[in-house]
Amino acid sequence: MVDIKSMTLEELTAWFKEQGEPAFRAKQVFHWLYRGVNSFEEMSDLSKALRQKLSETCFITHPVVARKQQSALDGTIKYLWELGDGNCIETVFMRYKHGNTVCISSQVGCRMGCAFCASTIAGKVRNLTPAEMVDQVLFTQLDSGEPISNIVLMGIGEPLDNFDTVMQFLRLVNHPEGLNIGMRHISLSTCGLVEKIDKLAQYGLQLTLSVSLHAPDDETRSKIMPVNRSVGVKTLMDTCRRYFQTTGRRISYEYAMIDGVNDADWQADLLADLLKGMPGHVNLIPLNEVEESPLKPSRRVAAFQKRLEQRGVTVTVRRKLGGDIDASCGQLRRKAMKEHSPQ
Numbered sequence: 001m002v003d004i005k006s007m008t009l010e011e012l013t014a015w016f017k018e019q020g021e022p023a024f025r026a027k028q029v030f031h032w033l034y035r036g037v038n039s040f041e042e043m044s045d046l047s048k049a050l051r052q053k054l055s056e057t058c059f060i061t062h063p064v065v066a067r068k069q070q071s072a073l074d075g076t077i078k079y080l081w082e083l084g085d086g087n088c089i090e091t092v093f094m095r096y097k098h099g100n101t102v103c104i105s106s107q108v109g110c111r112m113g114c115a116f117c118a119s120t121i122a123g124k125v126r127n128l129t130p131a132e133m134v135d136q137v138l139f140t141q142l143d144s145g146e147p148i149s150n151i152v153l154m155g156i157g158e159p160l161d162n163f164d165t166v167m168q169f170l171r172l173v174n175h176p177e178g179l180n181i182g183m184r185h186i187s188l189s190t191c192g193l194v195e196k197i198d199k200l201a202q203y204g205l206q207l208t209l210s211v212s213l214h215a216p217d218d219e220t221r222s223k224i225m226p227v228n229r230s231v232g233v234k235t236l237m238d239t240c241r242r243y244f245q246t247t248g249r250r251i252s253y254e255y256a257m258i259d260g261v262n263d264a265d266w267q268a269d270l271l272a273d274l275l276k277g278m279p280g281h282v283n284l285i286p287l288n289e290v291e292e293s294p295l296k297p298s299r300r301v302a303a304f305q306k307r308l309e310q311r312g313v314t315v316t317v318r319r320k321l322g323g324d325i326d327a328s329c330g331q332l333r334r335k336a337m338k339e340h341s342p343q
């Protein structure tokens with residue numbers, strides 16, 4: 001069966017041609033898919049015979065809302081979607097001044113093992129498909145009734161560990177006949193897969209690359225991010241420098257502030273040294289506590305910020321959204337998994 005929503009309009013047109021159907025039919029179907037229809041039967045301007053043929057050869061993905069939590073504080077909505085195979089993923093809808101933003105997942109689970117993250121506790125189950133990534137944007141928009149103008153790939157999973165799918169997803173959401181979200185409105189977060197960062201640079205996309213740095217020294221970073229054990233901070237920063245030189249796009253460095261782990265003055269100084277001569281900015285993230293983790297939020301966020309700024313680094317502190325609804329990555333899925341486990 002063909003996963004029809006994972007195809008671009010151009011691929012769909014070529015596929016329709018192979019089936020002996022005119023090109024304009026592909027466009028009609030593409031438009032229906034982005035209206036969120038769940039079956040070919042609903043595509044009322046297609047002939048009955050074509051609808052029948054499509055039902056026999058293709059399928060349309062449509063996640064179901066397994067849980068939905070809305071913050072009473074700021075309107076943030078967290079969705080737990082159940083996919084066609086019963087797996088669950090999370091999507092977070094957030095309201096910012098610069099527009100509504102959706103944070104989406106790229107995998108079911110994650111194999112990267114970051115110590116502060118709930119998404120990785122049970123490992124990676126599988127990659128998402130392009131359609132399953134598009135669906136998170138599409139159905140969040142339809143369910144919330146609000147237009148989405150920005151996407152961040154910062155939910156469950158390491159996007160560059162599902163590289164080809166993520167590239168196809170970007171083509172799909174960027175398409176003017178589909179969701180038409182510009183590359184400059186998309187951020188992609190990575191824990192630092194250097195070969196994939198180099199590969200991404202070759203595409204020359206206008207998106208924002210966010211590198212989850214979280215520590216400026218190898219000893220600390222290797223403790224909280226196993227990915228650092230094979231590729232250290234220096235190699236990562238050299239790769240970031242190359243990325244900037246190739247694409248001209250500034251990188252955003254994510255830094256979750258963890259009490260007594262990465263929030264010392266010397267670490268702020270080292271971080272400032274790492275970023276010398278390279279345009280970019282640091283985004284300090286107040287840590288969300290994960291029940292299974294001993295890591296606690298830092299109380300030194302303001303002091304750390306000040307020290308970086310004194311050394312010429314551009315710094316922002318992420319506004320905490322959805323603090324009352326398990327809004328950080330992987331927490332809601334983890335909660336649902338625990339409730340359904342037999343122990």
Ligand code: SF4
Nearest residue numbers: 110112114117120157
């Ligand atoms: S922070 Fe990102 S890369 Fe690290 S374990 Fe969590 S989902 Fe995976």
